[in-house]
Amino acid sequence: MSEFIRTNGLKKIYHVGDQRVEALKGVDLEIAQGDFVVFMGHSGSGKTTLVSTIGGLTRPTEGTVLIEGKNIWKLNDSQLSNFRNRKIGFMFQSFSLLPTLNVLNNVVMPAIFNSNSRKKDTDALKSKAISLLTDLDMKSKVNSFPSELSGGEQRRVAIARALINDPEIILADEPTGELDIRTEKEVIEICCQINNVYKKTLIVVSHSLTWLEKAKTTIVMKDGFIYKDLADPVQAIMNGVCK
């Protein structure tokens, strides 16, 4: 697998009141195209900050994020928005659907911000959205509103929305948080399919050990650093590195 995402000396410092919090302390990382990476670590270890920096959501204090060799933090607002729209599909733990739109419109929504998709036939976009929702067993809910859906169903809609613009990277921050075990397994299976069938590079942040069985790469973080020299990261996690 070829190098697709690369971070160099990535630092992020937050200022909370008088306090200075170093969330990332110089992270160097490479992720290959088509990889399925799970970031693990205790709360405050910097994994969400790292992933949101890669996704163009949080500007780093120092360092670079290169995607296909291009430093995304050199892009202007419009170019960065375009990058997020076309290259990345996001899945969040909660608040990921617009309560004012129905399922179909929530899925189609990223396409309205895409200048290429906007030129396409609206019917074609809707067909694609329905096709994705059918794959995710959500066809019967296309006209429902988020408040009428269960947690698992909301995640599936978020997955369909993440795929609508056919991005190369899917970033998922705690996608199975607050879900019961059965639903968590369903969501993880879908994510595996996204990686295997749709050939997307999947980057997941999670505390759940269930992901470890499916991930191709596991990265453990602690105090703003990546544990690079862990012979067996799974064992390290089991031994309490991330607890």
Next chain:
Amino acid sequence: MELIVLAIKDIFRRKGKSLYLLVAIVIPVAILSTILLTFDNADSSLSNLASKFGFTLIVQPKNVRVDRINQIGVNTEEYIPEGVVREIEKRVREIILNPKDRIITVVRFYKDEKVLAGKYEVSSVVAGVDFKSELEAKPSWTLTDGRWPTSDREAVLGGTYASSRKISLNDTVTINGSEFKVAGILQNYNSSEDYMVFAPFAEVQKLFDKTGFVSVINIQNVSLDKDKKLLQAAVEDINRNIPNITALSPQQFSTMKYTLLKKTLKFLLAIVVATVAVSIFSIFNIMTSVLYSRVKEIGLLKSVGASRSQLLTIFLSEYLTIGLIGGMIGYPLGLFMTYLLDSFLLKLGTGVRVNLLYVLVALLVGVFCSFAASSYPIYRLSRIKITESFRTQWEG
């Protein structure tokens, strides 16, 4: 789905908050429309009145000021000696170009008096008129019922005066202890005459012990009608040479009558401007609170690729649409308020008419209020950091 469609869908899904904003916009628009329409009605009433006068020149006592004319616009306190009439006619004759041109002079005597009309005594304006010369000057003056008086003890009532007091033909009205039989009911002209009691000129003078005095002298002349400069010359000549009187053209007279009203309306307009400013501030506060409750939504839209300009388009479209709807509702509400104001308070009698310019003004004010109040919070929020936005709570 287009950006605008997304904005419109938001309005309908957030009915409560949209309605709240709508009301905040409708109120200043409706008040502004009411004032503008009433202002317009006063102007129309002014020109209607001027055209209905039928006189070329009006002469009244010098002391009559806007604040001393009564509520229906006539002077009932100051008088001119009757001898002045001949002097005025002489001066007009000297000024007009055609010596054969006829000069019709109509004098009136006005008095505010309690008149026993029907069962009750009511405060009324009694007009002493010479019916013959009035009809000569104003052939269009017609009765809806009855005939013109033929004796000294007969009167004619204004249409509104008679109908509001339920007085019919051959009923009696008592003026200052003297009874007058109602011989005719005058047609309504949407003027002060609709509210008057007309009785023979000399009788009214005698009743109030003012023989030899008049309230107003009206002159009608074709040459002066045709030539505004000549009319102005006559007005200036009379004012310069005859003491203690004021000569006016009907337009000037009507304008004077409405100066007070227009001043009041201008004052109200200033209040409306202040109200609109306060409203914008209130809408700003409402808008800021509504928008800050949507921070997470903004973060989500940005995360899926909405650029700052696209966010501005969505949110401005949403709030400008509400502003536009506010204007669309505010204007008819203003029309209704104008109707109520005119029917029960001002009684300008011009009716309520749709003014396309004011429709446009109402729509623009609605949109402007919305834009002025929403643009800054929207601009600020479009710059919010995505990760920061996710830390706030959803509000649907």
